[in-house]
Amino acid sequence: MQPNIIHRNNVTITGKGKQPLIFAHGFGCDQKMWRFIVPAFEDRYQVILFDYVGSGCSDTTAYNAERYRSLRGYVQDVLDICSALNLRDAIFVGHSVSSMIGMYAAIAAPQYFSKLIMVGPSPCYLADGDYNGGFTRSDVDDLFVTMDKNYIGWANFLAPALMGTPQQPELGDELVQSFCSSDPIIARRFAEVTFLSDCRPDLHRSTVPTLVMQCRDDIVAPVSVGEYLSQHLPNSTYRLLNATGHCPHVSAPGETIEHIRSFLHTEAVMT
C-alpha cells in the first residue's frame, strides 16, 4: 500500500466484505455525498471512498495543471488508488463526470474492474447536431463566468471554513469538512474539463458490464443523454429512476440503493 496515494486522495476504507466497491464523487462534490448509500453496502463489500485531487479533503499540493487538464488525469487518480490497494474485480460507482472517468479507467486497466455503475452520467454535456447534451456553449460559458465572477468572493468566503468554523449545532461535522479544502481555482478548471469533454468517440471501447442510472428532470444530464448512452455503450443496462434532479444518491438514496443492489444481484447470477 502506498501511503502517499492514500493521503493524497483522502482514501477511506470501510465495510466487512471482500469485493471492493469504489464510490467516486462528481464535479463540485466530494466523498461525503455517498453518506446515505455507503451503509447499505458495508455488510457485503469493502467500501472505498476517495476525493479527487483538488476536491474535498485531498492534498491540493498534489495538483498538477498538466496532469489534470483532461479527464485522463482524474482517471489516473482512480488507477493509482486501484494499484495502491492492489484491487481486483472492483465495482466502480461513479456519479456524474465520474461515470466517464470510471469507464476510461476500466478501458485503460480492465484487470481492476468487474462492473461499472453510472449515476447521472453524460458522455458529452454540449449539444452537437442531433445529440442533445443539455447544454449550449453559451450555457457552459455562463457557468464559467459565474464561477469566475464569484471566485474572489468565494475564496474569502471559504477561508474561515479552512481554518475551522465555529460549530453550528444543526450542521454535522461532515458538511463543514466536505468543503475543507475544495480549491476554487481547481474547481474552476475541473468545471472546464467536465463540461467540455466529449467521450462519445470512446464509448464503443468499453467492455465491462455497466448500469446506467438516469434521473427524471435532471438539468445536468437530461433523459435523452441517458438513452444515447444506453444505445452506444456496449454491455449496458439502462434504468430510468423515479428520482428527480442530478443527485439521486442524496435525494432518493432508497431507490438508488435498490437499483445498485438489483444490478449487482442480476450480474452475479448471470456470471
Place this chain on the structure above:
Amino acid sequence: MTDYLNLAPFAFFSIDDHGKILAANEATCNLLGYAKEELVEHYISAYVSLGTRIFFQTHFFPMLLIRQVAKEVFITLSNRERQQIPVLLNAQRRMVNGRAEIVCGAMVIENRNKYENEIIAAKKYAEQALQENTELQQARQQLQQHAETLDAQILLLEQRNADLQQVNKALTHNMQEPLRKLMVLSSMLLREDSTTPGHLATHLERIAQVAQHTRDVVKQVQRFVQIDMQELNPQPVDLNTLVTAAAEKARAIQPAADITMHCSPLPVIMGFTDDLSFLFSELLHNAIKFRHPQRLLQLHISTVVSKDNKFRMLENRYRYTDFIRIRIQDNGTGIPEQYKDTIFQLFQKLNRGNDGLGLGLALCKKIIERHQGFITVDSQPDKGSEFCCHFPIA
C-alpha cells in the same frame, strides 16, 4: 411584507433550503416578468440561467448551510422572455418557526457587469501573458539544462555503443568460435574412437551439450546487444500477419499442445518486423510452455486504444496520448507472486526445470521500449496471465 420592502427598488425574496420561493416583492415580479402567484411556491432554479443553477447546487446552497450568509454573489436571472439579467445577490439564512428561510436581496448590475466583463477579459489576458512569459522562461531554462544533459548522455551512449560493438565482436569471434570447436572436437572424439569407454563417452556427450547450451546463451545475449545497435528505420508492420505467423511458429514447437486461440483484428503499427515477430513468438511460446497441465490452453488476443502518459521517466510531466494496447491473455499456470517484479530482468527464469535461457522476456521488454512503448503483466497463480504490450500511435 411591509410596503417598504414590497416597493423597494431591488428584488427582495425568500426561499427555503431547496430553493422553493416563499415570498417575493414587486421588483422581483417586474424583473422576471411573472405575477407573484407564478413565482411563490415555485423553484428559483426555473428563473435563473443554467450556469447559475449548477452554481447554486454546487456552491451556493452548501455554503449557506455552512456560513448562513453569502455576500456579493454574482448570478444570472432568466426572465419570461429568456433574457439573461446579471444581478448581485446578498443572502442570509435563518430559522423561522423551525423552518429554514433564506432571505435574498438582488440588485441588477447590467452596466457594472459590462465594465466588469471588460476588466475580467483584461485580467485574463494579462494573466495569460504573464503565465506564457513565465512558462517561456522556465521552458528556456529547462531547454538549456536538457541540452546539456542530452549532450552528456549522447557522449555516454557513444561510448557504450562502442563498448557494445566490442562485446558483440568478442561474443561472435572469441566465444562462439571456441565453443563451435569444442563441439566439433568432442563429436570427432566420439566418432573416431568407437572403443571409448562408456563413462568417457557420456562425459564427451555432456561436454557437447554444455557447449551447445552456452552457444545458445551467447546467441541470445548477442541478439540482446544487437537490438541496441540497429539503425532506426521503422516500417509499417501488419500485426495480423505477424501474430498469425508467430502463433504457427509457437504451435510447431509443441505440436501436441491442445490450444484454442481467439484473436481480434489487429492494427498496422510502425516498427521493426523482425523484433516484433520475436516479441509475439516469445509471448505465445511462453503461454504454451506455461499452460496448465489440467486444462485446454485458451489464448485470447485483443486490442484497445487508450490514453497513456507519453512521459515515462520524467516526474510530474504529463502528456496523455493514444496508445494501442495488445493484450495476450492465457489460462495457464500464472506467475508466482515472488517473480512478478523480476520477470523482465535478464537471466530470470520462472522455472528452473525448463529449457528457457531466461532472456526472452528481457528481450521482449527491450523490443517494446525500442518502439517507445512499454510492457505490463498481470497474473493470478493457477488462473492465468495477461501480458499487455502498449505501443504509442500517432
